[in-house]
Amino acid sequence: MRYGGLSVPPLAWAVGTQLGQITPYIDCRQQMVWTPAFCSALLLISVAGTAASRLAPTPVGPTERFVVDAAVLIASAFVFALVLQGAASMLLDPCQH
Amino acid sequence: MTPLDNVADLRDTDLNDVELDRRLASTWATPKGVWGALSTVDHKIIGRRYIITAFVFLALGGILSLAMRLQLAQPEARFIGPDRYNQIFTMHGTNMMFLFAVPVMEAMAVYLVPLMVGTRNIAFPRLNAFSYWMYLAGGLLLWIAFAIDTGPDVGWFADVPLSGPQYAAGKRADIWAQMITFTEVSALAVAVELVVTVFKQRAPGMSLDQIPLFVWSMLVTSFLIIMAMPAIMIASTALILDRLVGTQFFNPAEGGDVLLWQHLFWFFGHPEVYIIFLPAVGMVSTIVATFTRRPVFGYLGMVMALIATGILAFGLWVHHMFVAGLPRLGESFFTASSMAIAIPAGLQIFCWLATIWAGRPVFKTPFLFVIGFMVIFVIGGMTGVMVASVPFDTQVHDTYFVVAHFHYVLVGGAVFPLLGAIYYWFPKITGRMMNETIGRWAFGLIFTGFNLTFFPMHILGLQGMPRRIYTYQPEMPWSGLNMFVSLSAVILAAGFLLFFIDAIRSALSGPVAPANPWCASTLEWATSSPPPAYNFSRMPVVGSLEPLVDNSGALPVASGLFVDRRELVVTSVVGALPEARESSPGDSIWPLWSALATTVLLIWSIFTPWAVVWGSVPLAIALTGWFWPKGTKEDDA
Numbered sequence: 001m002r003y004g005g006l007s008v009p010p011l012a013w014a015v016g017t018q019l020g021q022i023t024p025y026i027d028c029r030q031q032m033v034w035t036p037a038f039c040s041a042l043l044l045i046s047v048a049g050t051a052a053s054r055l056a057p058t059p060v061g062p063t064e065r066f067v068v069d070a071a072v073l074i075a076s077a078f079v080f081a082l083v084l085q086g087a088a089s090m091l092l093d094p095c096q097h
Numbered sequence: 098m099t100p101l102d103n104v105a106d107l108r109d110t111d112l113n114d115v116e117l118d119r120r121l122a123s124t125w126a127t128p129k130g131v132w133g134a135l136s137t138v139d140h141k142i143i144g145r146r147y148i149i150t151a152f153v154f155l156a157l158g159g160i161l162s163l164a165m166r167l168q169l170a171q172p173e174a175r176f177i178g179p180d181r182y183n184q185i186f187t188m189h190g191t192n193m194m195f196l197f198a199v200p201v202m203e204a205m206a207v208y209l210v211p212l213m214v215g216t217r218n219i220a221f222p223r224l225n226a227f228s229y230w231m232y233l234a235g236g237l238l239l240w241i242a243f244a245i246d247t248g249p250d251v252g253w254f255a256d257v258p259l260s261g262p263q264y265a266a267g268k269r270a271d272i273w274a275q276m277i278t279f280t281e282v283s284a285l286a287v288a289v290e291l292v293v294t295v296f297k298q299r300a301p302g303m304s305l306d307q308i309p310l311f312v313w314s315m316l317v318t319s320f321l322i323i324m325a326m327p328a329i330m331i332a333s334t335a336l337i338l339d340r341l342v343g344t345q346f347f348n349p350a351e352g353g354d355v356l357l358w359q360h361l362f363w364f365f366g367h368p369e370v371y372i373i374f375l376p377a378v379g380m381v382s383t384i385v386a387t388f389t390r391r392p393v394f395g396y397l398g399m400v401m402a403l404i405a406t407g408i409l410a411f412g413l414w415v416h417h418m419f420v421a422g423l424p425r426l427g428e429s430f431f432t433a434s435s436m437a438i439a440i441p442a443g444l445q446i447f448c449w450l451a452t453i454w455a456g457r458p459v460f461k462t463p464f465l466f467v468i469g470f471m472v473i474f475v476i477g478g479m480t481g482v483m484v485a486s487v488p489f490d491t492q493v494h495d496t497y498f499v500v501a502h503f504h505y506v507l508v509g510g511a512v513f514p515l516l517g518a519i520y521y522w523f524p525k526i527t528g529r530m531m532n533e534t535i536g537r538w539a540f541g542l543i544f545t546g547f548n549l550t551f552f553p554m555h556i557l558g559l560q561g562m563p564r565r566i567y568t569y570q571p572e573m574p575w576s577g578l579n580m581f582v583s584l585s586a587v588i589l590a591a592g593f594l595l596f597f598i599d600a601i602r603s604a605l606s607g608p609v610a611p612a613n614p615w616c617a618s619t620l621e622w623a624t625s626s627p628p629p630a631y632n633f634s635r636m637p638v639v640g641s642l643e644p645l646v647d648n649s650g651a652l653p654v655a656s657g658l659f660v661d662r663r664e665l666v667v668t669s670v671v672g673a674l675p676e677a678r679e680s681s682p683g684d685s686i687w688p689l690w691s692a693l694a695t696t697v698l699l700i701w702s703i704f705t706p707w708a709v710v711w712g713s714v715p716l717a718i719a720l721t722g723w724f725w726p727k728g729t730k731e732d733d734a
Binding site: 027035063064066070074077081095096097 | 398425431437
């Protein structure tokens with residue numbers, strides 16, 4: 001839980017970036033909205049991971065606190081990237097090349 | 098002979114300072130002579146070799162760029178023909194990226210990281226020696242090939258099908274692809290050594306929140322290398338296989354995929370930019386802290402920025418492929434990540450500015466290069482945000498705008514901090530000071546020459562001048578600016594020439610440097626300049642981020658290590674609590690033999706696949722010799 005910020009948002013972003021290369025083809029062919037759907041889901045997962053880090057019991061030592069604080073900050077950068085990706089998925093036509 | 102000479106398992110607690118230094122020198126020193134030089138595993142000697150070799154490659158790459166500028170100064174010039182020009186721009190890019198930028202950053206780390214974390218040698222020191230010989234062999238392969246008119250001519254990213262068997266006859270593309278193997282093996286080896294050194298060999302007490310920022314930057318960089326470089330090694334090996342044995346990885350007619358090359362290359366290629374830039378972040382942070390007389394503002398934010406940048410770097414590669422015909426929606430994901438990476442980069446810049454604002458800046462040469470870096474890198478970052486936009490990138494793709502952008506990022510973001518770092522750590526490495534007056538002149542010429550050379554290239558790009566053209570017609574509106582750029586390149590070259598002259602002259606006859614000439618706060622300055630073979634007489638114990646400031650008296654030390662064999666302290670990953678005493682391998686000639694055997698195998702395999710079979714025999718012999726138990730503590734390590 002404590003280090004969720006360090007792992008969950010970067011993983012969610014990596015998964016999203018990969019899916020972003022695959023789902024536009026499916027969305028275009030089948031007229032579906034998989035891309036915005038997975039973007040939203042990954043964004044929620046990232047926010048949950050960050051919150052879990054923040055709300056976990058306070059670490060005892062300064063080094064552990066440093067790691068947790070760094071994790072939350074790192075998580076926020078990836079949440080921001082996921083927000084941008086989600087916005088793009090709602091604005092662009094998946095068939096456009 | 099002293100009474101202690103017969104005592105077995107003598108420890109540092111039993112000796113006074115003079116006797117301790119004498120015995121440690123005898124245990125750790127590299128023997129004199131050619132054999133000693135070839136078999137040394139001292140990280141400082143290997144680091145120095147790396148740095149010097151990388152700067153030789155920088156000079157050679159610079160000469161190539163001057164040749165290109167001479168050719169482009171006027172329309173329809175006849176100085177260089179198209180074939181040679183193709184080789185020259187390929188050599189320039191390949192040399193600067195693979196033989197200078199990445200190796201020199203790792204070289205600085207090879208020299209500095211063990212000193213900054215307070216240990217006596219890098220982890221896996223024989224692997225370190227092997228990595229240098231591999232790097233040297235790769236560099237020689239590339240330049241000897243160029244000298245005999247077989248230099249690669251397919252661009253530094255060797256796009257297929259241009260570099261494939263259909264369009265690139267001869268061995269030029271193979272030379273490029275195999276040179277990649279040499280340099281990446283070397284880089285991967287150093288990355289592994291650095292990760293282990295930082296995680297397991299830090300001075301007791303140097304917990305994760307007390308690691309110097311340069312060490313943090315090299316830790317993140319090493320992970321980037323470990324994750325990015327296998328992609329390019331796989332790609333270049335697949336290319337060699339396509340060319341040599343007729344596999345069809347990149348041939349669409351036989352089920353291959355041309356875009357697979359671009360994905361693999363840029364999955365490595367974009368993190369490569371950060372592999373070059375992140376060490377520079379560490380260098381700048383170190384220099385800023387020293388010359389503002391205060392710790393860097395926002396240590397936590399800086400560490401966060403390093404890690405976030407390192408991870409985000411792996412989600413940007415498609416922005417090099419915006420004109421490859423991928424879905425716009427997929428491309429936009431990479432635009433998003435490209436924009437997002439501006440957040441940690443901006444955070445770093447603001448942390449440095451806050452440090453300078455709150456500190457008492459001393460404008461010595463290293464600090465001037467840092468100021469130059471900030472100006473140039475911010476401009477490069479802004480044009481980076483511009484080309485992260487798909488519509489804009491589509492317009493300027495493969496024009497001189499992109500040439501200007503990446504030189505602003507790479508030279509501004511890496512070379513300026515590197516030159517500052519050389520001025521800063523030169524006293525530690527050589528024991529002599531560089532000349533402050535010449536340093537200021539060198540900075541002035543390089544800063545002025547750089548901006549006059551590369552800023553007009555933005556305009557040339559917006560005027561439609563493509564990259565990689567060996568000449569252009571007089572009717573094009575480019576000749577005036579090209580002449581201006583070429584003349585400005587002379588100013589830039591003069592600055593570098595002055596820097597080289599200063600470095601060589603100072604190394605030979607500069608004023609002798611004290612142990613800590615800049616009153617810096619990190620551990621490398623706690624030992625003499627240059628450091629002894631064993632780095633520290635007694636192992637330092639760290640209790641803060643600035644151990645030399647917070648312990649202005651004597652630095653606390655740990656004791657209990659043996660002095661009659663090479664031994665160092667292994668500590669825990671998070672808190673750097675002492676865990677064990679570990680032997681450090683001694684000098685060995687086997688890394689050189691192994692590198693030679695690998696070189697034979699790799700070069701031979703350009704010509705026949707059977708080289709992999711027969712070439713593995715001498716390599717197996719060399720590796721057996723390397724790892725054969727020799728019955729000493731150092732060899733058991």
